[in-house]
Amino acid sequence: MSSLRAATFFCFLFTLLSLEFVSPWMNFNSYVSKKRTDLKKRCPNVRAVRNFDLESMMGFWYVVQYYASTEELPEYACMQSNFAFSAEDQHITMNFSYIFAEDPLREKLQGNITWIIPDFEAPAHWMHTEDIYEGIYNTYVIDTDYKSWSLIMHCAEKKKSPRYLSALLLSREPQLGDNVINFLREKLPRYEIDLSFMFPINQTCHNLMESVNDDPLAYILNEEKKKGKDVKFILKT
Secondary structure, eight states: OOHHHHHHHHHHHHHHHHHHHHHHHHHGGGTOOOOSSSOSSSSSOOOOOOOOOOHHHEEOOOOOOOETTTTSSOOOEEEEOOOEEEEETTTTEEEEEEEETTTTTTOOOOEEEEEEEEESSSEEEEEEEESSSOOOOOEEEEESSSSSEEEEEEEEETTTTTEEEEEEEESSSSSHHHHHHHHHHTSSGTTOOOOEEEEEEEEEOOOOOSSSSHHHHHHHHHHHHHHHHOOOOOOOO
């Protein structure tokens, strides 16, 4: 076999092997090469859940799945939220926390969102009080059973760019049954949400670093002490 023919043969063989191993990975991670179809200009028309009980919705929730029109890869873990309603100022506040999934220090980040209820005849529709978009930023409770699961959606329009659209699938427990998850996910495509970009949120959330100001070594030592372990370090100079 000539050197040219041999080179051609091995190039062809390498291509076949590459397709054999890479193709299943690409199928499993379809979002890597998938073109988004959900970058619309206007927010969809949403009908929030009827006969909504605001008080029963309040309290602690795990975010078990997350969608955002600005996210193309799963980036978050340990995302959790706590809702509270203030009768004094008629505001709803959500305090939330999360970590970046690839953060080796597992630093816990926190934030909050505040809403008003524009019409108490329709209490499942909330409006953001933060002035972060040019237009109105709406949140809707799409469905909930209050005790186990809930589905909420946010949308804001911007003049010269696609809308911002997001959805949170919430659970009172760290995990939610597949049948319930599928039931709730099926409600989203009607609002032009591409489910291939709705990602699960890992809720294995032990030993989170509470602040970026924490010393990583001291943090590790403290966690090991809590477990009653003796930790030895060998310093090299």
